[in-house]
Amino acid sequence: MAERRGIAERVRFRDIIYELQTTQGYECLQACLVCPDGEVFSFASGYARTTVKEKKKNSPRTFPITIDTTFRLGTSSSLFVTAAIMRLITKNQLSLHSTVDRWFPNLPRDITIESLLTHQSGLTDVLTHPLVTLLSEMAPSHKWNARHVVKRLLSKKQRFPAFAGVAYSATNFLLLALIVEAISGKTYREYLVSERIINPKFVSFLDNGAEVDPRLIGGIDETAVTGPTRVKPRFSQRDSLAWATGAGVASATTMALWVREMATTDRFFDRHLFYEMEQIPDAPRIGPAGNGLGTFATGLSAGRMCGKPVYGHCGQTRGYESLAVYCPEEGYSIALNANSSRELCSLRPIAQAIVSEMIPMHRRPF
Template sequence: MQLTRPRLRPLLAVLAAASVLGLAPAPAQAGQAHDDARLQRRLDELVARADGPPGVIAVLRHGSHRETLRAGVAEVGSDRPPRPTDHMRIASAAKAFSGAVALGLVDRGLLGLDDTLAERLPALPAAWGAVTLRQLLNHTSGLPDYSSSSEFRTIIQADPHHVFESRCLLDFVAGQPLEFTPGSQYAYSNSDNIAVALMAEAASGSRYEELLRTVVYRPLDLRQTSLPQGYRLPRPYLHGYAVRPPAAPEDVSTQFGASGAWASGGIVSTPDDLVRFMGGYAGGRLIGPAVRRQQLTFVDGASEPAGPGRNEAGLAIFRYTTRCGVVYGHTGNTAGYTQLAVGTPDGSRSLAFSVTSQVNQSGTPELLAELRDIQEDFVCALLAD
């Protein structure tokens, strides 16, 4: 579907600076300027909540042009605003990257969407053997979630910086059967994207980290995106916080290492790189039309956390149908960070929306409802005439 272009004004940057510095914004002119002021006000109100994140940044991209809205601070105790070049954990938005790798290999004929775990990874439990790459990518595999296993959680609680052998994460649930017949229902599982990366390695003979560089980073010119093993973040970075009022926000930016998330959520990026990636990924730039048609076959299912509007799951991509139109993308949440990255179907416009606390249905349902409403407003700005 062809969507019309947005009219995003330089006023966004002025309003953002006014919010950070505590200055009164200039009076709205009319029309779009008034809408921009409303978006800024919504961000200000979000960080002003007792349970709100210390910082939020939204980058809206139209071609080579970018506009930034932000509120709060990049680090509690400072006056430094969040910046598009700040590093951050992108959490489960990393699943779009593993999807990009796998679909890129499918496009090259090295993998097939109906290839099974038994064919590509025969060392995994035989009971999982019928699961296909397609089912892993749209979360209909039935694989038990390794990150929910008691053994995995015990290790993390005892040593948050524990370095896991990322390629062995599925061992935590290797003794468990599938949770349902593959393809019969939707259930979001972190195990799915671990298996996706392992299939990509088996098919290509290359390590997943190298596949990210050759299949994703270089074609899209992502220069500040990486998949670390440790807990440190490149500087400068957006500090992520655990917000539990009335206690002061606790900095958890480096509380956990990335090795226990790996292909399901370990990537570190910046708002600038994330918005660039999602423009290319949502627009189908990395794959040909035949694979693209397969990717955009959707089933009912929400990302984690749910994104704006109605959520449906494709192959490592979600369709968000809002009151203003459709965008494709992915969300994510982890300790200290919550992410939304979406793009238009033609890839000409994209949005990265990042907050510096963990927001999800199980922990902060009221805050998530407000966040999704704000995100929908930003999607509408992205799609506006």
Template sequence: MKNKFVQILVTGILVASLPACKQRPDNDAARAKGTGAPTIASTLHFADEHTTATYETAINKFFKNGLFRSGFNGSYLVAKEGKIIAEGYNGFLDPVTKTDSIGEHDAFHLASVSKTFTGMAVLKLWEEGKIGLDDDLSKYFDKFPYPGTTVKMLLSHRSGLPNYTNYLEHYNWDKKKLVTNLDVLTSLYTMHPPLQFPTGKRFSYCNTNYALLALLIEKVSGKAYHVYLEETFFKPLGMTDTYVFSLDKAETAMPSFEWNNRRYGLEFMDLVYGDKNIYSTVRDMLKWDEGLRNGNLFRQSTLDSAFQGYSYEKAGARNYGLGWRLTEVENGKKIVYHNGWWHGNNTVFIRLLEEKATIIVLGNKYNRGIYRSKQLCDIFGDYRQSNKTFQELENESSNGLAAGGSQ
């Protein structure tokens, strides 16, 4: 960043007064320049000046003092009621060659944020009466070797099933062979790794659950996972830059990198989908948020089922719904979100239902600081995720601190 903080766009009106920013040019033209500096966009719906003034200082401070200083390579977007407050793109598709700047159409591996799509796809089939949440998996997978495992247990991570990301290597899977979802299912029959705990007794986050749910979607819908998502979510919502990874996309998909710029290659678990492997952009993810919020995709009762906690055997604010992580604050407020991490990809997708606010951060170079984005929740309400209260943040903004100025 050359010690220079480049401002975040907050409204089209403010662009001219932000000298360190520039409006986003055509994507190809921007890549030709290869500057890698943060860029901003000037389309879609942006918040009005009143909304902007309330939030911009705290947002700018977060990115200036946090992610930018830690070498953030990716994109971010903050919106309220579907209108963009802040949006930015920082770094390169390949931080080693530094030839192509990240742009608004460059899709990032969502990692486990992909589970939000898988979970909601299952709930769509449930809403249509094609799946029962309390159905035993043996109804769909003949003689499933872990009796008593239900669809809801997979969705809420209460199945107790072993995690394929751990046991395949333990059982000497040939790493020269790329694992498929069917391989994951078959391995439960042939390897029969032990349960982590008795089925349904408690919560334990497990990628196997969502690899199986992807197969369930295919079996019930009669369509490939990627086709079902495209027809049900991506195309209706206009998510034109979003897709499910497959081997034929290995050369064109955005690569990911370790913190030291070591590039990840294709590895033996990289083809499994449902738990990961959806690629998207911050703008498309805003469309996903809007689709969940506007009532056109799901009945409210379905959303209520997705966004409630199912694991209360341990005290604490953290919980899990049906495809969604939850933070249930003691004051009654709730954060609905999901994080992701696969190889060098770190992602955050946060939804504040009460305030209709959305925080999206996507990166392809390992950076744990991305998960601190949850602190931005306190800009919109008393979510108690940072050291400052909402009132303190709001006072800072109303006192006239300029975006990116000294404090």
């Protein structure tokens, strides 16, 4: 009976993903749901283009994606930055109240680790800085030096004083990753691997000198908005600058299991810190939300799914979307990766549709 039920659940999960992929207009959709009892449902539907080009035609070939295919995570990559910072706090090498002028003397003294984690620093987003945008489109293969960009483009002038408001800025997590490097004496990626925050077999980054994961899909949403030069974006665009905040690569299965482990175990940092991470800043929103969940907690995005709070992150990079969240009240985690979405922030309702049917079905008595 249990075996028959398990088969029925997997068939239904497969059908849901296929239906959502085809009806919502995605080129491909990959999903993983980890139930409260630890059972894992994974499925992938659709076709993608590989990053390896055919020699004869010199054009990307299409292939059916699998649950092991890796996607660009976009801003969901910042979850690893959060884990690294919390690891340093656990080891008493850092605190939420540490000021960042110790590492970046050109920045205001009121900016702390907490203000970066909660997007309350008031700092300009260097990824959307006009000079960065223009150079990225005119010379997409340009290799950025994150520390140099921080020094040249950031100054003591803030959009608003620290803790006076909430405004998304990728700069915050770029600085946090650089602080990880300064304290550890290792590159950001080396620190994640040495502290076992990531397994390099399953998570990689498209930074300077990094080898491209052969499982990474290519292609891009043809409806993606172009920048001021009207040039269609290339894949290498700003990867070297956003390596920590937006250049991560992983599958949905990897992310669903990872975000659950982050929230429920002491493997990455003291578990009690997750309670602090759930706290949402009591400050006014200034500017667009900048994430597809709704608001920001400490190092995480926060929102509601099926009426319950969820924590994790959404990622958006031209042509790609990702989502990875954990629900403390229900005990499940879910992750999605998609290519060629028709609108931004489209994965949250998709995830909710999956959860609303699969979790009650899984809990139903025999």
